[in-house]
Amino acid sequence: MNPTALTILIAYSAVSVLALIVLLWVWKSTHSFDADREDTADTEKLAHGEKPWFMFAVVCLAILGLATLAFIPYGDNAAAEGQQQVSVDGRQFAWVINPGTIKPDIPVRFEVTAADVNHGFAVYNDDNILLFQIQAVPKSTSHIVYTFKEPGRYQVVCLEFCGVDHHNMIGALQVSE
Numbered sequence: 001m002n003p004t005a006l007t008i009l010i011a012y013s014a015v016s017v018l019a020l021i022v023l024l025w026v027w028k029s030t031h032s033f034d035a036d037r038e039d040t041a042d043t044e045k046l047a048h049g050e051k052p053w054f055m056f057a058v059v060c061l062a063i064l065g066l067a068t069l070a071f072i073p074y075g076d077n078a079a080a081e082g083q084q085q086v087s088v089d090g091r092q093f094a095w096v097i098n099p100g101t102i103k104p105d106i107p108v109r110f111e112v113t114a115a116d117v118n119h120g121f122a123v124y125n126d127d128n129i130l131l132f133q134i135q136a137v138p139k140s141t142s143h144i145v146y147t148f149k150e151p152g153r154y155q156v157v158c159l160e161f162c163g164v165d166h167h168n169m170i171g172a173l174q175v176s177e
């Protein structure tokens, strides 16, 4: 298992356990085990607290959203001089990639489209780590720029369910000097 997958597994497990504890706690707090217990909760007072708590949640989400905005991995997909150009055509059920061999360390601008239905153009490295993905949409061209550092064979996979043979929609990119 590669380090990224292990990190995801640990984080996911931790969040799942935490969610289960919170769920149990909520369930316990809303179920009375004492049949004679009188309900003494001051609902008026609780209702007054709703607005501040709502605002608190909104402010927290806004801070979190703004603070992490800069880390969203949207690359610069604009055309620039010195780029390699690769055209990608997704179709049921194959990738037509031209040229299929590219050079490392020089940005590659992918021009991605589809011949029939939507496809997801995704490129994975040797360790099965997703490097990037972009939608392949009929009658429209999407662009993405990526620079391959390491020479080698990269696997192209379709990440958008596109029909009965979707799982066989596998291609390759060769990066070599």
Ligand SMILES: [Cu+2]
Pocket: 090, 091, 118, 119, 120, 158, 159, 160, 161, 162, 166, 169
């Ligand atoms: Cu597909």
